[in-house]
Amino acid sequence: MLETDRLFFRPYCPDDLPFLARLLKDPDVVRFIGHGRPRTDEEVARFYDWVQRSYASGLGLMVAVRKQDMRPIGHAGLVPQTVDGKPETEIGYWMAKEYWGNGYASEAARAFREYAAAAKGLRRLICLIQPGNAASVRVAQKIGMIREKEIVIREKQVHVYAWEQSCQRPAQGTSPVALLHHPADSDTKPAVSHHGWLSVIYCPCLVTSDWSASDCMRRAASVPTPVRSARDWAAEASCFCFDGRFSAMGSASFFE
Incomplete structure (x- = not known):
């Protein structure tokens, strides 16, 4: 339900x-x-x-x-x-x-x-x-x-x-969307990187990890960033990609 x-x-x-x-x-x-x-x-x-x-x-x-x-x-x-x-x-x-x-x-x-x-x-x-x-x-x-x-x-x-939904970085002046993906050099736990226009969560594939999507959201919210709250990470924008590089849901709130 x-x-x-x-x-x-x-x-x-x-x-x-x-x-x-x-x-x-x-x-x-x-x-x-x-x-x-x-x-x-x-x-x-x-x-x-x-x-x-x-x-x-x-x-x-x-x-x-x-x-x-x-x-x-x-x-x-x-x-x-x-x-x-x-x-x-x-x-x-x-x-x-x-x-x-x-x-x-x-x-x-x-x-x-x-x-x-x-x-x-x-x-x-x-x-x-x-x-x-x-x-x-x-x-x-x-x-x-x-x-x-x-x-x-x-x-x-x-x-x-x-x-x-978009899996590409927006052109300058457009609304940002966060990407949650699995770079080749990532370790077994999510990390947050800041790129000025938004924060991006780098995370291993959740299919093979004991980290859930909510774990990733809490991890992202625990790092000092311009985002407002964990709820905003999950509410404002999201991206689902299954092309081999992207493996799970990612969300982020827009900077204010």
């Missing part, structure tokens, strides 16, 4: 239909979703059926449940999309209006970004955001997405925000 500090996520079931109807019939929640109008009972049923079908592909929106009181507060997940004729995977995140302003959408979106890379092997994710939806833009930016282009979907202008 996917979870965060405050939330866990589970598939929709028939008992969730009243909650889903409240979400889809709230004009403020759906203002920037599709045609922007509250859904009818028939449309709610079709939406539920679409979610259920999407589970067969290993994707789909999941109910976001708040741990402190076990209340469903929204949904989030990975959604198959087609953009300009190409298949894409979108991170979707909706929260019920009474829970806005608490960081739940960002928490959910970040969790699914990390899940998509770690469990699904996805190296590109998008968000489709209608103009004027400033709250969704802020969430997308918090998880490392940048505005890529503008498209038209069902006669609606939509901005495509995208996140991609």
Whole structure:
């Protein structure tokens, strides 16, 4: 089960239909979703059926449940999309209006970004955001997405925000991504090297080492660096490479 500090996520079931109807019939929640109008009972049923079908592909929106009181507060997940004729995977995140302003959408979106890379092997994710939806833009930016282009979907202008993993050092002026790799001269434990633009963890292959990814994160955070915290190492950016040189997950927070 996917979870965060405050939330866990589970598939929709028939008992969730009243909650889903409240979400889809709230004009403020759906203002920037599709045609922007509250859904009818028939449309709610079709939406539920679409979610259920999407589970067969290993994707789909999941109910976001708040741990402190076990209340469903929204949904989030990975959604198959087609953009300009190409298949894409979108991170979707909706929260019920009474829970806005608490960081739940960002928490959910970040969790699914990390899940998509770690469990699904996805190296590109998008968000489709209608103009004027400033709250969704802020969430997308918090998880490392940048505005890529503008498209038209069902006669609606939509901005495509995208996140991609990279195994190369960015050009000057672009956002840094940390690399966790296994250089030939490394020893059996992770070490941290500082290159000014970011910190890079040099680590042996975790497949053959008794060091876990979390050990590496703690090791990196224990060395005096400009990074903020171990959580930021794991939250801001990550790179998964399996080309023989790179062997595990690496994360780093951007310098401030």
